[in-house]
Amino acid sequence: MQYFVQQLINGLTLGSIYGLIAIGYTMVYGIIGMINFAHGDIFMVGAFTALIVFLILGALFYSVPVVIALLVMMIVAMLLTSLYNWTIEKVAYRPLRGSFRLAPLITAIGMSIALSNFVQVTQGPRNKPIPPMVSKVYNIEGVSVSLKQIVIVIVTALLLALFWYLVNKTSLGRAQRACEQDRKMAALLGIDVDRTISITFVMGAALAAVAGTLFLMYYGVIAFSDGFTPGVKAFTAAVLGGIGSLPGAVLGGLMIGFIESMWSAYFSIDYKDVAAFSILAIVLIFLPSGILGRPEVEKV
């Protein structure tokens, strides 16, 4: 039982990170119907920015309280990563809006290759380890919960609450939902569609940057190629939950996190990714549009 609860906590931590990245995928998909393949690398850029900020803080000050350091890392990562995603949208996706479906997909793949290799060229190909930032571990009735995990879950919950408020209660969120339903109609009603789409990319990147910072804090290491696997898992999570649906992305992220940690605990750690992907395939056979996704209406 304790072992099970332990795995549940590990899964929750992992799932929070996947969920944060998955929201970026699902929002972009919902609003312009494209798979933003570069999103995994945006996450990696966020983690790398946090790493560099961490090193700057270490070089400038003798000691910085961990809370402040984390906050600064997160905010700078959010800002710069948003700038990256904003620029990419403007340069690589906007000119192709209204072109056929695969064109932006290819530029997204190109951007993903360019981003990871840009970081490799400028920062070097090696793994970048940092000393542990938070190392406290609590032991509650045989279940060990590290402070890192608590931080991850709390930050994710806070951000999701903020995000839910933004999407459901503000005029910006209303504009976003309107663009998602019908872009042309939204434009006719005076919504600046281009701006709304830009903001969607910025929001997705900001969440991915937070996920990157948390990832760096949790694992203590990042490399230029680390964007791909979490990116694909988060995309899997978004599809599993029903792409385009925001609660679905979080649910899918948690599910992938649980599947992974349970599978590595009870079966085999080598095949945890195989399990996650297989379950995705099985779920999609029975629910072709994901768990919370709306089935597409076929119009003739």
Add this chain to the structure above:
Amino acid sequence: MAVTTSPERDIVATPMQRATREALYAGAIALGLFVLFIGLRTDQNISNELILVQRWWLLAVVVVLTMAGRFLYVAYGQPFLANQKIVDVATGLLPESMATRFFRLPYFIAAIVIVAVLAFLAGSLDGLLGPGLAGYARFLRALAIIYALASVMFYFRTFIHAHFSALGITALALYPIIVVLVLALYGGSVAAGFQGSLKWVDNYGIQILIYVMLAWGLNIVVGLAGLLDLGYVAFYAVGAYAYALLGTQYGLSFWILLPAAGAMAAFWGVLLGFPVLRLRGDYLAIVTLAFGEIIRLVLINWREVTNGSAGITGIPKVTFFGLMTFNVSDPNYIAKVLDIATSSAYYKIFLYYLILGLCLLTAFVTIRLRRMPVGRAWEALREDEIACRSLGINTTTTKLTAFATGAMFGGFAGSFFAARQGFVSPESFIFLESAIILAIVVLGGMGSLVGIAVAAMVMIGGTEVLRELDFLKQVFGPDFTPELYRMLLFGMAMVIVMLWKPRGFVGSREPTAFLKERRAVSGSFTKEGHG
């Protein structure tokens, strides 16, 4: 009703003002993007801790270059491109196109003279100019050769355009012979010609043709049937491992295993096809991606059979249809049988013709299938699945045959790849490969075989050329490695080509079925591919 006008709207900015403003914006954005990544570099010190190395001068250079580029584009590039479309009032003609201005007889003659002079001085360049300048001179010579060749092609462009396929196939068939002949003349002996041809035949010829074949195979699934497959590399892996395992364990010949590998890959194609029959668009994309990853992960982790990440070594070479071999120690080694000098180039040239044959087979099958009911059903499926079903087409078998046919060619290419490398490991079958193949299909123009071949040549050949830029070491110092920039430039090239030609290199479509006359239409009238 109050009418509000912002005062700035009334003043039309001159191009220069606009360019300056745009350049400042671009500089600010570049500064934001690059301040941490180029301005600072994370490095390990002796005690293996991360430290930051500052390099603000590089940041300044990059930002200034970005600003200058943006300024020039807005101030001169955009007006120039706009003017290209305006008809001259007096003559009623469009202005001379950039291409005719670029390729002119005096320039051509100058290029020829430069090539001749530099080729004449080839041996004494180092002595005359010193190693640094000699590097530049060689680069200049290469540029002049490329320019001269391009001018010739430009001059004969209508002829080339009219006979593109025939000319292309002839050029491909003669390519190794020409390479050997040129290098033999250059090096002064036939042996030198064969030795020097290794790189050209293997790195350029075979490498590009493998991608052409893969892209043509994927084209059946994506371009014709309209099913977005992001895990195509899985079938490539199945083919490669089928030959690698059966060849090393049971010593079976390549000629038996080639069809077997194709059949096995086709079987996996059907296996993948079944669960995804009901899925559409992006759900299909993610499941195929997941399938590709599953195959790769199984190859890594099933160590008893696949030897894990270490891969399989010692894969037998292809034989010359069982008559001759390419192993020096064998009694029927090709050089012994034909009584010629020993060279490793024979095997590469043979492999080149083998993959060329496989490519042509793929093209032939694709072209024939498109005229058969199943090919038409694929294209109908791509354009409209519901209409397709209401016309009585069985979408299940249509989709499965598309997956199986595409996968079969992937399997062929895979077993060829294993035979060529002599070594396979899961490293060769990562998602990036699938992405590159898909990019080639889309950049080539979805469904157009010629366009796809051109795209493969440009993208794969282009990245291979970057390996040759050693002279850059003289510019940026010996630590500079051009290879590092290969994939960065590849990714950027993908974006730029897609922005420049969203419909791919071949943007017009010729219908397979037509009522009275066959007329090419713009690609934007069809849904995804050849219509």
